Amino acid sequence: MKVxxxxxxxxxxxxxxxxxKSNKVKEIYCFPGNAGTAEIAKNISxxxxxxxxxxxxxxSEKIDFIIIGPEKPLVDGIVDFLEKQKIKVFxxxxxxxxxxxxxxxxxxxxxxxxxxxxxxxxxxxxxxANTFINNSNFPLVIKADNLASGxxxxxxxxxxxxxxxxxxxxxxKFGLAKNLLVEEFLDxxxxxxxxxxxxxxxxxxxxxxxxKRVLEGDKGKNTGGMGAYxxxxxxxxxxxxxxxxxxIKPTIKGLKELGTDYKGFLYAGLMIVKNxxxxxxxxxxxxxxxxxxxxxxxxxxxxxxxxxxCEGSLDKTKINWHDKKSLSIVLCSKGYPEEFKKNIxxxxxxxxxxxxxxxxYHAGTxxxxxxxxxxxxxxxxxxxxxxxxxxxxxEILKTLNLLNWDNGFFRKDIGHKVIKE
Ligand code: AMP
Ligand code: GLY
Numbered sequence: 087m088k089v090x091x092x093x094x095x096x097x098x099x100x101x102x103x104x105x106x107k108s109n110k111v112k113e114i115y116c117f118p119g120n121a122g123t124a125e126i127a128k129n130i131s132x133x134x135x136x137x138x139x140x141x142x143x144x145x146s147e148k149i150d151f152i153i154i155g156p157e158k159p160l161v162d163g164i165v166d167f168l169e170k171q172k173i174k175v176f177x178x179x180x181x182x183x184x185x186x187x188x189x190x191x192x193x194x195x196x197x198x199x200x201x202x203x204x205x206x207x208x209x210x211x212x213x214x215a216n217t218f219i220n221n222s223n224f225p226l227v228i229k230a231d232n233l234a235s236g237x238x239x240x241x242x243x244x245x246x247x248x249x250x251x252x253x254x255x256x257x258x259k260f261g262l263a264k265n266l267l268v269e270e271f272l273d274x275x276x277x278x279x280x281x282x283x284x285x286x287x288x289x290x291x292x293x294x295x296x297x298k299r300v301l302e303g304d305k306g307k308n309t310g311g312m313g314a315y316x317x318x319x320x321x322x323x324x325x326x327x328x329x330x331x332x333x334i335k336p337t338i339k340g341l342k343e344l345g346t347d348y349k350g351f352l353y354a355g356l357m358i359v360k361n362x363x364x365x366x367x368x369x370x371x372x373x374x375x376x377x378x379x380x381x382x383x384x385x386x387x388x389x390x391x392x393x394x395x396c397e398g399s400l401d402k403t404k405i406n407w408h409d410k411k412s413l414s415i416v417l418c419s420k421g422y423p424e425e426f427k428k429n430i431x432x433x434x435x436x437x438x439x440x441x442x443x444x445x446x447y448h449a450g451t452x453x454x455x456x457x458x459x460x461x462x463x464x465x466x467x468x469x470x471x472x473x474x475x476x477x478x479x480x481e482i483l484k485t486l487n488l489l490n491w492d493n494g495f496f497r498k499d500i501g502h503k504v505i506k507e
Pocket of ligand 2: 369
């Protein structure tokens with residue numbers, strides 16, 4: 087089978103690498119991929135907004151199955167478009183993708199089905215938003231409604247920060263803003279919970295804890311994710327039942343009532359407060375770096391699982407996991423998440439020994455004049471699976487010290503809440 091993967095991050099390299107293990111996969115195409123996927127797939131540089139051109143390529147190369155990694159093409163309706171052309175594709179359709187594309191869409195479902203989430207208000211102009219915050223207690227959370235790559239969220243300790251956030255959002259910092267959300271601040275610990283669904287059946291696809299802040303001790307600016315560990319230290323049977331019954335199932339029901347099934351990965355970003363789950367946000371895809379952290383533990387054929395979601399047979403498909411502790415650390419370009427240099431060679435990568443425990447997934451990398459170079463903020467993901475989080479972290483730190491890339495930095499404290507020093 088010929089398989090195509092849309093995306094260019096660590097998540098997509100991990101999906102590529104895991105699919106490669108399936109003896110049914112003959113060839114993989116990555117649109118556009120990175121230096122890591124180039125080793126196992128054909129990287130195709132194509133404008134992902136140009137669905138028509140993408141379709142022509144898929145048909146001319148006779149690619150049998152397309153997997154969508156990131157949210158943007160999902161929210162833009164790539165699944166609906168390809169399905170209309172009778173192309174088999176893994177991912178939710180445009181209606182379902184609003185769970186990530188519009189925070190207000192999700193909040194409305196939460197309200198209708200009594201899904202636990204932070205109390206909120208929606209505002210369409212600066213004046214009303216300001217009147218509301220003048221009468222509120224702090225901290226408060228202010229969010230842009232549209233896709234903002236995780237950056238359109240402000241945790242405001244005081245009124246002047248909230249006023250600043252309201253101005254920035256309505257002045258268009260994250261694109262045209264018709265709406266803004268003000269939310270109650272939830273004080274707890276975050277966890278990422280994943281399911282996979284074919285529209286009828288839902289199955290757990292792992293848990294993880296991401297480290298979104300750039301600095302050690304969870305300080306500094308928010309990033310796409312600096313490292314993660316799986317399973318989450320918070321998960322237990324009773325919490326899992328609550329997540330499924332109070333959050334996931336009512337959401338799927340809500341979508342059904344809107345006339346749509348959910349097919350694909352669904353990522354619930356949760357705040358856990360005293361073993362009670364609250365939905366912070368949905369993502370209609372795997373997390374990054376959670377995907378890289380979770381997939382090495384999979385002990386079943388990924389292609390079979392993803393295909394069964396398109397064929398409506400997930401109920402008959404086994405998803406087995408290794409009972410291991412997986413941890414990932416992201417090597418970033420110095421300066422990220424602000425300005426950083428690009429096209430910097432990363433020497434010595436081929437000296438790193440990868441095996442069944444150690445994985446290196448590329449993100450912002452590209453081959454330039456036969457050399458692997460950095461082209462993004464998050465550059466490489468190192469993942470290790472072992473019997474303990476502390477061993478996994480130590481092994482990665484040894485490797486990163488060996489690599490000693492002088493344009494890079496990374497957090498040494500990933501998993502600090504679960505690893506007792
Ligand atoms: P989001 O893009 O909605 O995931 O928000 C980004 C980050 O802001 C989350 O990962 C949380 O750390 C934080 N956050 C968002 N909403 C809330 C909330 N209501 N209470 C506390 N923290 C929040
Ligand atoms: N790790 C956070 C995300 O994928 O959105």
